[in-house]
Amino acid sequence: MYFIELNNGVEIPQVGMGLAATGSWQQDDEYVTEVILKAIAIGYRLFDTASLYGNERALGRAMKESGLPREEFFITSKVWDTEQGGSKTHDAFARSLERLQLEYLDLYLIHWPVPAYTRETWEAMEALYQQKKARALGLSNFRKSDIEQIAAFAEVHPVINQIELHPYFTQQPLVDYCQFHKIAIACWAPLGSGSWSGVPLAEKPLVDPVIAEMADKYSATPAQVILKWNIQQHRIVVPKAEFLEHIRTNFLLSDFNLSNADIQTINSLNCNKRFGGDPDYVHKNNMTLKVPD
Numbered sequence: 001m002y003f004i005e006l007n008n009g010v011e012i013p014q015v016g017m018g019l020a021a022t023g024s025w026q027q028d029d030e031y032v033t034e035v036i037l038k039a040i041a042i043g044y045r046l047f048d049t050a051s052l053y054g055n056e057r058a059l060g061r062a063m064k065e066s067g068l069p070r071e072e073f074f075i076t077s078k079v080w081d082t083e084q085g086g087s088k089t090h091d092a093f094a095r096s097l098e099r100l101q102l103e104y105l106d107l108y109l110i111h112w113p114v115p116a117y118t119r120e121t122w123e124a125m126e127a128l129y130q131q132k133k134a135r136a137l138g139l140s141n142f143r144k145s146d147i148e149q150i151a152a153f154a155e156v157h158p159v160i161n162q163i164e165l166h167p168y169f170t171q172q173p174l175v176d177y178c179q180f181h182k183i184a185i186a187c188w189a190p191l192g193s194g195s196w197s198g199v200p201l202a203e204k205p206l207v208d209p210v211i212a213e214m215a216d217k218y219s220a221t222p223a224q225v226i227l228k229w230n231i232q233q234h235r236i237v238v239p240k241a242e243f244l245e246h247i248r249t250n251f252l253l254s255d256f257n258l259s260n261a262d263i264q265t266i267n268s269l270n271c272n273k274r275f276g277g278d279p280d281y282v283h284k285n286n287m288t289l290k291v292p293d
């Protein structure tokens with residue numbers, strides 16, 4: 001397994017499983033628990049969920065049913081836009097812990113920037129960190145300006161910015177800025193997004209001929225090529241998968257390394273194509289999405 005040391009000394013696995021829309025959107029039943037148990041059996045320990053995904057209970061059950069000690073897992077959850085603010089964030093965090101049946105989270109993220117609430121939300125999260133209820137605090141979808149805002153008052157430095165990142169959307173200036181400031185990059189939709197986005201497979205980098213050719217060259221799958229491209233550039237990946245072969249092969253990445261030239265070739269596929277929301281515009285719509293109880 002590959003690990004990265006975060007700026008507060010906590011270690012995070014570089015490969016985890018994303019849980020958005022596992023089964024279907026906000027599905028939280030035994031099916032989801034079974035998918036997670038399969039991933040645990042294969043070796044996944046990092047799971048990326050959020051209050052909005054509505055499947056924290058299924059993840060909590062899977063951890064219990066696995067019989068593994070709590071410390072083996074690295075669990076990330078996120079505070080949604082409607083939950084931002086001082087007391088709202090405290091309440092949202094408590095509800096996430098309760099649904100997950102956990103005493104603490106490994107990583108708690110602000111899901112999307114809401115500048116009017118960033119300070120209150122972050123200060124609430126800092127209190128949770130000081131109480132050792134979260135081992136690390138981070139951001140998601142934060143732009144440079146949002147990070148500058150937080151840097152002006154934060155006492156606890158964010159460890160991660162989780163952003164949309166795949167070969168068609170590399171966000172290199174933001175990645176460079178974060179890495180310079182010791183904020184690790186976690187890539188969401190690393191394979192070009194899941195069913196929630198409605199993006200057809202034909203438009204995804206998974207079927208790009210350049211990636212297909214490299215997959216042949218390295219006797220790997222296209223997904224493995226994309227994931228390894230991230231790992232070799234010190235990024236964390238949280239691909240979502242339900243199909244057993246996907247779950248298995250996305251985790252087993254140690255057999256090959258891409259050459260520097262091939263890494264550059266994949267970098268050059270960037271066409272600034274977002275498949276998910278844009279932090280400049282998404283907040284209004286986010287406020288219409290409900291976190292289930």
Ligand SMILES: NC(=O)c1ccc[n+]([C@@H]2O[C@H](COP(=O)([O-])OP(=O)(O)OC[C@H]3O[C@@H](n4cnc5c(N)ncnc54)[C@H](OP(=O)(O)O)[C@@H]3O)[C@@H](O)[C@H]2O)c1
Pocket residue numbers: 017018019020021048049111140141162163187188189190191192193194195206221223224238239240241242243245246247249250276
């Ligand atoms: N912070 C944020 O705002 C944010 C936003 C979106 C997502 N995320 C996080 O990022 C995670 C991943 O993003 P995502 O779910 O949008 O998409 P993704 O991981 O890029 O892609 C998932 C899709 O790829 C398929 N797939 C998985 N492995 C494959 C393989 N080896 N070969 C071919 N197809 C494969 C999956 O199919 P099967 O399921 O059928 O195997 C699924 O349809 C989410 O689950 C979530 O945890 C965060």
